[in-house]
Amino acid sequence: MGTASLKIGENASVSGDEGVAASSIDATSYFLLGVEHHSAGDVRSAAQWFERAHAADPTDAAILSALASALLEAGQATQSIARHQEWVDRQPEEAAAWFGLGRSLLLLDRHGDAVEALTRACALRPDLRHYADQLRAAQMQDPSPIVHTGDDD
Numbered sequence: 494m495g496t497a498s499l500k501i502g503e504n505a506s507v508s509g510d511e512g513v514a515a516s517s518i519d520a521t522s523y524f525l526l527g528v529e530h531h532s533a534g535d536v537r538s539a540a541q542w543f544e545r546a547h548a549a550d551p552t553d554a555a556i557l558s559a560l561a562s563a564l565l566e567a568g569q570a571t572q573s574i575a576r577h578q579e580w581v582d583r584q585p586e587e588a589a590a591w592f593g594l595g596r597s598l599l600l601l602d603r604h605g606d607a608v609e610a611l612t613r614a615c616a617l618r619p620d621l622r623h624y625a626d627q628l629r630a631a632q633m634q635d636p637s638p639i640v641h642t643g644d645d646d
Contacts, residue, residue: 520550536566561593570600588617604635
């Protein structure tokens with residue numbers, strides 16, 4: 494991917510391929526750079542810009558959402574789980590946070606935890622068929638043993 498640039502103010506610009514001092518731009522500018530990289534298909538760079546935006550403004554839900562999603566798309570499972578968990582903790586009523594958490598957990602074959610997260614997402618948004626489809630797929634992949642409580646003999 495080529496250099497991503499964003500005009501900051503009247504006479505300054507920031508390039509995605511150069512070091513940028515944290516004090517020189519704000520969270521919104523970092524976020525917009527992330528969006529630009531994401532739109533160009535470079536999700537790893539987008540995640541880095543979203544991470545900078547989140548560091549600059551850790552209270553912004555849109556930035557956290559974009560960061561968590563970019564990490565998931567980039568296959569960075571451990572980081573994606575951490576950011577989705579942060580999002581779930583902050584907004585437990587947000588179905589997309591639970592859905593992303595479930596998908597992230599699946600990347601690490603944590604099927605039982607993924608099923609729990611996806612079940613919550615489906616409960617919050619029963620109208621979204623792809624949530625139910627993902628839940629069914631996770632349930633089918635879950636290698637958890639069936640526990641028998643009685644004597645089968």
